[in-house]
Amino acid sequence: MLYIRCPYCEEYRPELEFRHAGEAHIERPSNLAEISADDMEKFLFIRENKRGIIFERWRHIHGCGRYFNCVRDTVTDQIIMTYKSGEPKPSDEEIEKAILALKEEQTS
Amino acid sequence: MANTNQALRKSPLEGRLGGGAGVTITPADPMSRMSLRVKDKDVKTVGKALGLALPTKPKTSVVSSGKDAQVSALWIGPDEWLVLSGVDADLSGALGKIKPVHSAVDISQRNTAVLLEGPKALDLLQAGCPQNLNDDVFPIGACSRTIFGKAEVVIWRTDAQSYHIECWRSFSDYVFKFMVQAAKGL
Numbered sequence: 097m098l099y100i101r102c103p104y105c106e107e108y109r110p111e112l113e114f115r116h117a118g119e120a121h122i123e124r125p126s127n128l129a130e131i132s133a134d135d136m137e138k139f140l141f142i143r144e145n146k147r148g149i150i151f152e153r154w155r156h157i158h159g160c161g162r163y164f165n166c167v168r169d170t171v172t173d174q175i176i177m178t179y180k181s182g183e184p185k186p187s188d189e190e191i192e193k194a195i196l197a198l199k200e201e202q203t204s
Numbered sequence: 205m206a207n208t209n210q211a212l213r214k215s216p217l218e219g220r221l222g223g224g225a226g227v228t229i230t231p232a233d234p235m236s237r238m239s240l241r242v243k244d245k246d247v248k249t250v251g252k253a254l255g256l257a258l259p260t261k262p263k264t265s266v267v268s269s270g271k272d273a274q275v276s277a278l279w280i281g282p283d284e285w286l287v288l289s290g291v292d293a294d295l296s297g298a299l300g301k302i303k304p305v306h307s308a309v310d311i312s313q314r315n316t317a318v319l320l321e322g323p324k325a326l327d328l329l330q331a332g333c334p335q336n337l338n339d340d341v342f343p344i345g346a347c348s349r350t351i352f353g354k355a356e357v358v359i360w361r362t363d364a365q366s367y368h369i370e371c372w373r374s375f376s377d378y379v380f381k382f383m384v385q386a387a388k389g390l
């Protein structure tokens with residue numbers, strides 16, 4: 097079972113309390129009525145589904161109820177970091193730092 | 205308060221008893237319960253109307269000091285509390301006259317509770333709950349919404365070996381039977 101850190105509860109909690117909620121940082125166009133069908137399709141359905149490091153939303157549904165964002169590696173299924181909704185997407189540097197910190201934690 | 209018909213409050217678990225060596229499983233008496241949502245800036249005002257300071261730290265609870273109408277507030281989320289009191293308490297009435305916008309939903313009938321007591325109470329809980337409930341992270345007074353088996357519950361540690369488990373009325377049969385079964389394996 098994964099242990100996921102909820103940024104609102106400020107601690108690691110078992111995966112069973114959470115629900116996955118799709119890709120993160122998808123911005124809703126402010127001019128929805130004007131955009132083309134293709135752009136609408138992209139906004140609604142087209143996702144990165146990348147191999148490697150991805151940004152996704154999770155909800156602490158059986159806990160505090162909040163949505164938050166998460167950086168996860170789809171190759172190892174390791175959760176690298178979590179942060180509150182509305183906070184900016186972490187930079188490559190910040191992610192690298194978090195990965196290093198995790199490695200150190202595991203070897204110590 | 206306007207005259208309204210009062211629903212008769214009966215526990216869906218009335219008459220049941222369970223447990224084994226080291227733990228008793230008892231349905232709690234009916235209570236008044238409220239699901240409360242308040243914005244950050246209004247937490248103080250709303251708490252005051254209930255006679256306590258709403259807890260703002262994750263997993264903490266506060267019990268009011270007044271002895272005749274004791275009210276407990278359990279932190280559920282950053283803007284959400286579960287408020288518990290005696291069966292005759294008028295919780296929404298207490299909030300009827302305050303100005304701040306808030307949401308107070310009476311869930312006295314939606315929820316029911318099971319009380320666990322004894323040296324094996326923690327072991328029994330851990331049979332169904334994946335969350336770490338050990339002393340260092342879940343001391344007396346701690347509370348958390350979580351999972352017990354397949355049901356969502358709120359666990360509240362009321363004493364060293366006592367737990368108050370809130371669950372939805374329709375899940376209570378499942379939760380109670382799960383506990384009785386788990387107690388056999390302790």
Ligand SMILES: [Zn+2]
Pocket residue numbers: 102103104105106156159160161162
């Ligand atoms: Zn949480």
